[in-house]
Amino acid sequence: MEDQHFQQSRNANTDLEEELENILQSLAREEPLESYTPAMTASDAVHQCMLSSGALWTLPFDLSPPAISCPATSLSALRLDLQKPIISDLSTAARAETINQQAFYLDYPGTTGSFQHLLHLPEIERELLAHFPRVGELRYESELKLLSSSALNSTGISLAADLSNKERLPSRRGPGIVLTSILSELSPEEGSPIVSPTANSSFSSSLTDEAHADHEESSHTVAVTAASGDSTAARAKRKSPARVPEEDLPSITTHEKQQSKTAKKGKKRIREHRYAIQTRSEKDILEDGYKWRKYGQKAVKNSPYPRSYYRCTYAKCMVKKTVERSSQDPGMVITTYEGVHIHPSPATIKNSSDTTLNSSRAMYTHFPTPIKLLPPCNSFDLATQIGGQHCHVP
DNA sequence: CGATTTTGACCAGCGC
DNA sequence: GCGCTGGTCAAAATCG
Numbered sequence: 381m382e383d384q385h386f387q388q389s390r391n392a393n394t395d396l397e398e399e400l401e402n403i404l405q406s407l408a409r410e411e412p413l414e415s416y417t418p419a420m421t422a423s424d425a426v427h428q429c430m431l432s433s434g435a436l437w438t439l440p441f442d443l444s445p446p447a448i449s450c451p452a453t454s455l456s457a458l459r460l461d462l463q464k465p466i467i468s469d470l471s472t473a474a475r476a477e478t479i480n481q482q483a484f485y486l487d488y489p490g491t492t493g494s495f496q497h498l499l500h501l502p503e504i505e506r507e508l509l510a511h512f513p514r515v516g517e518l519r520y521e522s523e524l525k526l527l528s529s530s531a532l533n534s535t536g537i538s539l540a541a542d543l544s545n546k547e548r549l550p551s552r553r554g555p556g557i558v559l560t561s562i563l564s565e566l567s568p569e570e571g572s573p574i575v576s577p578t579a580n581s582s583f584s585s586s587l588t589d590e591a592h593a594d595h596e597e598s599s600h601t602v603a604v605t606a607a608s609g610d611s612t613a614a615r616a617k618r619k620s621p622a623r624v625p626e627e628d629l630p631s632i633t634t635h636e637k638q639q640s641k642t643a644k645k646g647k648k649r650i651r652e653h654r655y656a657i658q659t660r661s662e663k664d665i666l667e668d669g670y671k672w673r674k675y676g677q678k679a680v681k682n683s684p685y686p687r688s689y690y691r692c693t694y695a696k697c698m699v700k701k702t703v704e705r706s707s708q709d710p711g712m713v714i715t716t717y718e719g720v721h722i723h724p725s726p727a728t729i730k731n732s733s734d735t736t737l738n739s740s741r742a743m744y745t746h747f748p749t750p751i752k753l754l755p756p757c758n759s760f761d762l763a764t765q766i767g768g769q770h771c772h773v774p
Numbered sequence: 775c776g777a778t779t780t781t782g783a784c785c786a787g788c789g790c
Numbered sequence: 791g792c793g794c795t796g797g798t799c800a801a802a803a804t805c806g
Contacts, residue, residue, distance in 0.1 A: 675797095675798070675799075675800090676797070676798060676799080678795085678796065678797070678798095680795095680796090681794090681795065681796090687796085687797095689796095689797070689798075700797095702797090
């Protein structure tokens with residue numbers, strides 16, 4: 381019985397290993413790998429990688445060990461989206477913290493089923509290689525550039541304290557490509573993405589329940605607190621329309637304005653989780669998998685480029701984003717996201733309908749539409765982007 | 775014709 | 791209080 385199971389598992393592994401071998405061969409030929417979906421395995425776990433070049437890998441991580449390899453020239457960053465974070469020590473904040481000196485680690489508060497990591501430094505590479513011993517090589521050409529606090533302030537974004545003093549990291553690869561900033565406004569006290577370390581660093585295991593619970597708890601605290609503050613302000617504002625029809629002015633303006641002012645007095649606008657992404661792109665609007673409706677545009681001080689305001693079109697989803705071009709570098713698009721989606725990405729749903737995956741799983745097994753990036757204009761100037769967040773509806 | 779974008783007005787917060 | 795700025799609203803215009 382056990383032998384039979386072992387044999388089946390072995391056969392599945394062989395099939396998948398063949399597919400992975402094909403990928404490696406494809407990569408060796410430097411053909412762009414747009415998408416790879418492995419055969420279903422006994423495990424529900426799927427490990428996806430999307431390259432900043434737009435290529436998407438879906439690797440079964442219950443197989444040991446999937447290969448990750450990529451032509452050095454085509455991979456500027458590797459994003460792992462772990463439905464079940466099997467690289468558990470990478471999925472924990474303890475790990476994140478220790479690598480934080482050299483790597484930027486991004487996690488999304490409020491996200492309950494998906495974890496995203498931007499991997500770009502040797503320590504993480506070694507970590508991956510340790511887990512994927514058969515990997516020929518995991519390469520990337522990028523490094524992280526964290527903006528200084530003052531630079532951030534000029535974009536209206538403040539930086540978590542523990543990141544504010546970080547300068548651009550030295551490259552170990554000589555003139556490489558810089559992966560520009562991904563920033564979080566969350567301070568550690570009010571909901572750090574950091575979660576407690578898990579003792580279990582087994583390759584095939586999920587993040588331990590304890591660690592997972594910690595993560596969720598801290599995430600939710602932030603999401604709820606911030607969301608309630610913001611929605612209160614938003615409600616107060618909606619009660620008092622920005623522009624009241626002329627004929628109604630005498631009847632409602634005074635009273636409601638007063639009410640609104642009273643309601644808001646002493647209440648600072650509480651921002652939800654915010655993070656900004658700089659992307660080098662010709663297009664102002666980058667596909668991130670979500671649908672947005674523009675609701676405003678403003679001229680930005682000291683910049684020839686306006687800032688556009690977008691809101692997620694999904695009902696009751698309060699996520700907003702602003703998009704503007706950098707005045708210093710017009711090729712750079714700065715996108716600031718605020719809030720946490722209460723729904724999966726429409727792109728996720730769309731993609732998953734084309735697969736044989738079951739629905740609960742499909743929710744997390746595809747990235748939003750890959751983002752096409754322009755080639756770097758100089759050796760320190762490639763930006764890449766992480767797409768939208770995924771989270772379960774509470 | 776519904777969805778989306780544009781655009782000027784409005785409002786709150788902040789510094790002076 | 792005033793002016794400036796960022797953010798939002800909502801009618802009108804435009805798009806698909």
